[in-house]
Amino acid sequence: MSRLLRCAIVLIAVSMALPTARAAEPVDLLLVLAADVSRSIDAKKFELQRDGYAAAVANPRVLDAIRSGRNGRIAVLFAEWSGLDNQKVVIDWMLIDGLKAAQEFGTRLLESTRSFADRTSISGGIDFSVAQFARAPFTSERRTIDVSGDGTNNAGRDVGAARDDALALGITINGLVILSEAPLPWNPEHTNPPGGLANYYRNNVVGGPGAFVLQAKDFNSFGEAIIKKLIAEIADARPAR
Secondary structure: OOHHHHHHHHHHHHHHHOOOOOOOEEOOOEEEEEEEOOOOOOHHHHHHHHHHHHHHHOOHHHHHHHHOOOOOOEEEEEEEEOOOOOEEEEEEEEEEOOHHHHHHHHHHHHHOOOOOOOOOOHHHHHHHHHHHHHHOOEEOOOEEEEEEEOOOOOOOOOHHHHHHHHHHOOOEEEEEEEOOOOOOOOOHHHHOOOOOHHHHHHHHOOEOOOOOEEEEOOHHHHHHHHHHHHHHHHHOOOOOO
């Protein structure tokens, strides 16, 4: 048997052994929900935050917005972040195309343990979220990071630089700030910076076409705020009228 023929046989065998590549499934939006679980988030706040996300994804108004898209589905990844090296995927990329999938997302979220309780690296959370888009088994023209938090960046690199790097890749970042009822005794400006936390997010965190910041006056109003935010983000995926 000639060397050329042997090489051809090997190449054919290797190609047959490889899994058939599948085209990425199109969705109307790739959305990373990036939640702050730093040490300013106590147990009660953490529970309210998780409950809010779980309920919001399955909310009828949110599902209506999803169904109104070109493809009638979005893909969501839920990540938690805290200090510089503390980021974790809690729920990997998941297709949301109706109530059943939304309820499964909520159940998995509520059953997951808390990831961290460290400092607040919004920049680390953004960088980690950006990296997740390359892993997505879905494809979309729109990629959005939904950052929620209750304080300023106090660990890792400059948050504005992280934002700008994400925007350069065509990724939009929106913000949901949770206003604290009382300043932290050890660092009052962390959760209540000069000009307010919402203004801090506008100047340092969010960006991209149509980017916005919503605020919840406290963790108890977080659920309704995240519903409004999801609807606003998904609405841009609707076909032009």
